[in-house]
Amino acid sequence: MPAAEIVGGGIAGLVASIQLARHGWSVRLHERSDELRAGGNGLPIFENGLRILSALGLDEAIRTRGHQLNKWIIRLSSGQTTKEYEPFAATGGRIVMFQRQALVDPLAEAAVKAGVRIELGAKVVRAEREGVLHLEGGRRIDADLVVGADGINSIVRRSVAGTLPLGKHRKGAIRLLIPIHDGDFPDGNDRVAAEYNDEGGRRIGLLPCSSRTMYMILVALLSDSEALKMPIDPDVWKATFPTLGRFIDRVGTAGHYDEYHSIFPPTWHFGKCALIGDAAHGMTPALGQGANSAMMTAYSLGASDLTTGSLSDALTAWEDKIRPLVHFTQKFAEGITEGRLDPKNDIFFSDPALRPLLSADIPNMRFDMPDFAALNPSFSNAV
Numbered sequence: 442m443p444a445a446e447i448v449g450g451g452i453a454g455l456v457a458s459i460q461l462a463r464h465g466w467s468v469r470l471h472e473r474s475d476e477l478r479a480g481g482n483g484l485p486i487f488e489n490g491l492r493i494l495s496a497l498g499l500d501e502a503i504r505t506r507g508h509q510l511n512k513w514i515i516r517l518s519s520g521q522t523t524k525e526y527e528p529f530a531a532t533g534g535r536i537v538m539f540q541r542q543a544l545v546d547p548l549a550e551a552a553v554k555a556g557v558r559i560e561l562g563a564k565v566v567r568a569e570r571e572g573v574l575h576l577e578g579g580r581r582i583d584a585d586l587v588v589g590a591d592g593i594n595s596i597v598r599r600s601v602a603g604t605l606p607l608g609k610h611r612k613g614a615i616r617l618l619i620p621i622h623d624g625d626f627p628d629g630n631d632r633v634a635a636e637y638n639d640e641g642g643r644r645i646g647l648l649p650c651s652s653r654t655m656y657m658i659l660v661a662l663l664s665d666s667e668a669l670k671m672p673i674d675p676d677v678w679k680a681t682f683p684t685l686g687r688f689i690d691r692v693g694t695a696g697h698y699d700e701y702h703s704i705f706p707p708t709w710h711f712g713k714c715a716l717i718g719d720a721a722h723g724m725t726p727a728l729g730q731g732a733n734s735a736m737m738t739a740y741s742l743g744a745s746d747l748t749t750g751s752l753s754d755a756l757t758a759w760e761d762k763i764r765p766l767v768h769f770t771q772k773f774a775e776g777i778t779e780g781r782l783d784p785k786n787d788i789f790f791s792d793p794a795l796r797p798l799l800s801a802d803i804p805n806m807r808f809d810m811p812d813f814a815a816l817n818p819s820f821s822n823a824v
């Protein structure tokens with residue numbers, strides 16, 4: 442049985458591990474943390490990601506642990522509504538909110554069920570293109586395939602591809618979960634996401650993950666240091682978003698701050714090592730597609746026939762097939778973040794160029810690569 446060693450127990454590593462185990466690999470997953478912790482925030486999973494979860498047999502988790510949205514409202518900072526979308530009509534698919542942990546837990550359960558051995562507290566310090574992992578403490582492991590699913594600062598990528606510059610972008614975000622209180626949804630519909638945008642670049646997203654818990658994201662330009670201070674200064678945010686005081690008051694000292702980064706390695710595979718997820722294609726979160734795309738590259742890698750001919754040819758075929766769509770997504774997200782494309786953040790509802798992504802049938806490797814420039818004339822200038 443060929444042996445795959447996966448570095449990183451995030452969404453990408455877990456999806457790839459399930460797929461590889463189901464395709465005849467002996468799989469071990471190394472996670473440096475002592476548990477598979479997903480951080481206290483939420484995640485919208487779009488139709489492309491949901492199809493992958495379904496293909497992994499996780500429909501029950503989508504139904505019971507996810508929270509399907511039926512409305513997405515775009516507002517000005519004053520609270521005035523500018524657009525309202527019904528996700529299915531606007532994107533051709535569902536949008537289901539998850540608390541991150543509620544997504545990681547069923548993936549981890551499915552991985553264990555598929556026979557994946559998960560090693561916690563296992564920090565990888567170096568990888569070699571020949572399929573070797575070195576762990577903290579001096580342990581060395583030889584593998585037929587090493588998968589770097591270790592995030593944007595991937596040590597696997599650094600080991601096999603050298604130090605590549607991370608794309609730095611002009612925004613940062615604070616993410617957290619807040620409780621939902623009675624009256625937050627005056628019409629009783631708790632499946633409504635709302636985004637509030639200020640012309641100065643501040644944005645607040647309020648996305649319910651259940652009837653009790655709301656994912657809150659506060660975005661600002663890096664130059665806006667008073668907005669990105671941690672813990673947040675509620676008065677700063679309330680001054681910009683006067684109708685959101687009751688939500689801002691629930692933040693307290695909570696929240697995790699991240700700057701936006703992206704990465705474009707020259708290739709996603711080096712010898713016996715493949716990169717997936719943020720390690721391969723970290724992107725700005727403007728389209729909410731980082732984790733969704735991570736599932737696409739992870740699933741498609743695990744579903745590829747990597748054992749019949751040469752591994753190098755198989756990895757090249759995998760990358761050739763999936764990378765153009767993911768690259769488009771990265772560049773589109775970057776264009777929005779940098780203000781080269783419609784900055785109103787409603788682009789994934791209104792732009793037909795995103796339909797191929799949102800309708801991508803990765804489990805069956807069926808998707809179109811249309812002429813994006815023709816679909817969105819500003820796109821050719823933006824990427």
Ligand SMILES: Cc1cc2nc3c(=O)[nH]c(=O)nc-3n(C[C@H](O)[C@H](O)[C@H](O)COP(=O)(O)OP(=O)(O)OC[C@H]3O[C@@H](n4cnc5c(N)ncnc54)[C@H](O)[C@@H]3O)c2cc1C
Nearest residue numbers: 449451452453473565591592614718719726729731732733
């Ligand atoms: C502000 C912000 C908002 C976002 N919003 C969205 C959104 O709305 N929708 C969306 O789809 N995506 C969003 N994303 C992106 C999303 O979080 C990532 O794309 C996704 O988590 C990537 O998953 P991953 O498994 O590739 O990497 P990670 O989630 O980073 O997982 C990597 C794992 O590897 C482990 N690891 C790292 N180094 C080692 C090592 N040396 N040894 C062993 N283990 C190691 C880590 O502990 C971690 O568990 C957002 C990102 C940011 C910053």
